[in-house]
Amino acid sequence: MKAIQDHYPPEFAHCYGCGPANPQGLHLKSYLTGGRTHACFTPAVMYSGGYPGNVYGASAAAFAYRAQSRTMGDGGPPLRFVTASLKVDYKRPTPLGQELFIEGARRSLEGRKAIID
Amino acid sequence: MKAIQDHYPPEFAHCYGCGPANPQGLHLKSYLTGGRTHACFTPAVMYSGGYPGNVYGASAAAFAYRAQSRTMGDGGPPLRFVTASLKVDYKRPTPLGQELFIEGARRSLEGRKAIID
Numbered sequence: 001m002k003a004i005q006d007h008y009p010p011e012f013a014h015c016y017g018c019g020p021a022n023p024q025g026l027h028l029k030s031y032l033t034g035g036r037t038h039a040c041f042t043p044a045v046m047y048s049g050g051y052p053g054n055v056y057g058a059s060a061a062a063f064a065y066r067a068q069s070r071t072m073g074d075g076g077p078p079l080r081f082v083t084a085s086l087k088v089d090y091k092r093p094t095p096l097g098q099e100l101f102i103e104g105a106r107r108s109l110e111g112r113k114a115i116i117d
Numbered sequence: 118m119k120a121i122q123d124h125y126p127p128e129f130a131h132c133y134g135c136g137p138a139n140p141q142g143l144h145l146k147s148y149l150t151g152g153r154t155h156a157c158f159t160p161a162v163m164y165s166g167g168y169p170g171n172v173y174g175a176s177a178a179a180f181a182y183r184a185q186s187r188t189m190g191d192g193g194p195p196l197r198f199v200t201a202s203l204k205v206d207y208k209r210p211t212p213l214g215q216e217l218f219i220e221g222a223r224r225s226l227e228g229r230k231a232i233i234d
Contacts, residue, residue, distance in 0.1 A: 015167030024163040046141040050132030062175035087204045
């Protein structure tokens with residue numbers, strides 16, 4: 001199955017989170033199935049939050065941020081979009097060294113404005 | 118002037134955002150003056166948002182996240198805290214290759230709960 005990122009045109013493929021052409025990026029790959037996106041990712045030890053064994057909070061946000069890409073689309077050719085607002089509520093610490101499952105789902109789409117959970 | 122991060126005990130100095138002991142981290146240094154924290158940081162090209170010339174949105178969140186550290190304190194020895202919620206409204210694109218000025222200020226402190234802008 002092709003990932004969403006496999007459809008990126010070269011000029012937009014340097015995203016830190018998921019660009020295949022960024023040699024120092026995270027290289028997240030997310031997939032659209034049944035109206036949801038999902039990604040699996042194991043954070044490297046460098047993304048420590050300072051408190052031993054847990055992920056840096058904003059890195060955890062970065063993983064979620066990227067996995068939600070394309071959730072507002074319809075599975076067709078890639079759309080370009082920008083994030084207007086990001087909100088993360090931290091319910092539990094995010095462990096380091098374990099594979100994380102990240103899921104995004106579209107809550108609403110009105111004109112050019114999409115809300116993604 | 119000593120940065121907030123210069124006070125970190127070794128066991129908490131591996132933070133990806135600002136830990137002096139994380140060789141692959143961002144090494145942000147923030148300073149507390151007049152009740153506000155501030156940090157200056159020039160994002161490396163690797164933190165591209167995919168759209169040429171602009172910072173990855175969640176990396177921009179990461180810079181802000183870390184610069185706000187310690188704003189809830191009183192300038193004394195480092196306190197440990199965790200972020201319960203992070204919200205970023207993106208008003209304009211964040212440029213790559215330019216030094217960013219990041220500021221944090223405490224809006225309120227009630228018991229163990231601080232709100233930081």
